[in-house]
């Protein structure tokens with residue numbers, strides 16, 4: 001799991017964690033929109049606690065055995081508990097920030113799960129954990145457990161964790177990360193100090209995206225709903241700007257879009273997840289425009305939305321959106337990417353025509 005260290009918008013949250021730790025809090029639940037680097041913040045915190053040399057402001061030295069082991073991903077007193085599928089997808093992508101983009105803010109394929117690996121944190125993983133924390137620490141210092149995303153624990157797993165949190169061993173810190181805190185067990189939340197990690201101010205996010213070499217950072221950030229890590233991920237796994245523009249031109253044609261144009265435009269190796277995410281943003285914009293007169297993702301497309309609105313009915317648009325949700329769930333391994341995307345576009349035209 002590649003790590004992004006010291007993200008510039010984390011200062012306030014970092015200070016808040018420092019205050020909680022000074023009060024001997026032993027469980028912190030970091031929550032907020034996906035794509036703000038909560039997992040990275042948790043790992044920064046873990047590294048600071050496990051640093052054996054600690055520099056003045058409480059930040060890790062980066063050189064001692066503790067820091068080196070955390071950086072190498074094998075500190076014996078740090079456990080990172082995640083769904084198997086997420087860990088597997090990360091190791092395959094090699095550079096995923098580890099956060100699942102929020103629904104509606106997901107350009108490009110996130111580190112989503114594939115295959116048979118579990119998409120949730122299993123109770124066995126928590127049971128292992130409860131055994132592990134009864135052993136003495138390897139390096140004689142603190143012990144840190146990072147659980148991400150906390151909402152992926154089902155009720156039995158959450159209850160098992162609850163038991164552990166009720167009798168926490170000394171010098172042990174639990175850092176839970178949640179992108180959808182409402183989906184965590186209320187009793188579990190009540191055992192943790194809650195800390196919300198907010199979306200950064202746009203100027204800070206843009207500055208960071210520019211540093212990361214993201215082309216068209218402003219557009220990417222809007223598409224990502226303001227979440228910088230989602231924007232950066234979209235750059236890596238999303239659509240090239242040129243293909244995105246060509247697909248947008250197809251969508252803009254609405255009912256006048258011809259099958260031959262679709263076939264001629266969609267390339268053989270079209271990225272399915274990125275295309276479906278683009279279509280979803282288009283659909284959301286259409287619904288937002290029809291229902292509230294505003295758009296979120298494509299501010300320049302209001303004239304196109306108005307034109308579409310003359311023909312496309314909201315219920316039909318909603319059905320097309322449901323199709324997209326299904327398409328997205330198997331977007332990672334379509335049999336034929338070109339056919340899949342062509343099918344969605346043709347269905348779009350039928351949907352506008354009320355078929």
Ligand SMILES: [Zn+2]
Pocket residue numbers: 050051052053054060061062063064065066067068
């Ligand atoms: Zn250190």
